[in-house]
Amino acid sequence: xxxxxxxxxxxxxxxxxxxxxxxxxxxxxxxxxxxxxxxxxxxxxxxxxxxxxxxxxxxxxxxxxxxxxxxxxxxxxxxxxxxxxxxxxxxxxxxxxxxxxxxxxxxxxxxxxxxxxxxxxxxxxxxxxxxxxxxxxxxxxxxxxxxxxxxxxxxxxxxxxxxxxxxxxxxxxx
Numbered sequence: 738x739x740x741x742x743x744x745x746x747x748x749x750x751x752x753x754x755x756x757x758x759x760x761x762x763x764x765x766x767x768x769x770x771x772x773x774x775x776x777x778x779x780x781x782x783x784x785x786x787x788x789x790x791x792x793x794x795x796x797x798x799x800x801x802x803x804x805x806x807x808x809x810x811x812x813x814x815x816x817x818x819x820x821x822x823x824x825x826x827x828x829x830x831x832x833x834x835x836x837x838x839x840x841x842x843x844x845x846x847x848x849x850x851x852x853x854x855x856x857x858x859x860x861x862x863x864x865x866x867x868x869x870x871x872x873x874x875x876x877x878x879x880x881x882x883x884x885x886x887x888x889x890x891x892x893x894x895x896x897x898x899x900x901x902x903x904x905x906x907x908x909x910x911x
Contacts, residue, residue, distance in 0.1 A: 852892035
């Protein structure tokens with residue numbers, strides 16, 4: 738009888754050891770994925786939420802061309818999600834929001850973790866307003882004039898590149 742109990746105990750211990758090792762493996766794999774901030778902050782590249790990638794060119798106040806690699810948000814879901822949850826954004830990257838018509842636009846930073854600057858752009862491609870926005874702030878940032886596009890980039894990018902209200906933006910497809 739004692740031999741049978743010991744045998745069952747060994748079997749139970751072996752099963753527990755295998756389960757414990759499996760758990761450690763799963764947890765370890767999850768930690769490796771979370772360590773890569775570029776992967777965590779990268780947008781989806783396939784599936785229904787994949788965003789079209791393009792670039793915009795801005796002629797700054799000095800007449801220099803400033804190129805921004807953008808993800809283009811055109812659907813309601815893409816526009817609502819925006820850059821929420823991202824922990825980083827490449828220095829020369831941003832998100833271009835495209836609307837059907839010129840209108841007063843309003844953006845906020847709910848669930849957005851990185852400080853951003855936003856340029857509101859009218860349908861002729863002229864920047865009509867630039868504002869800085871703080872992470873997790875739910876204050877609405879209304880465009881000073883009607884706009885058809887909004888371009889979000891890392892906070893300070895426009896200032897560093899000499900981009901100001903009145904500058905011209907060449908949009909995708911132009």
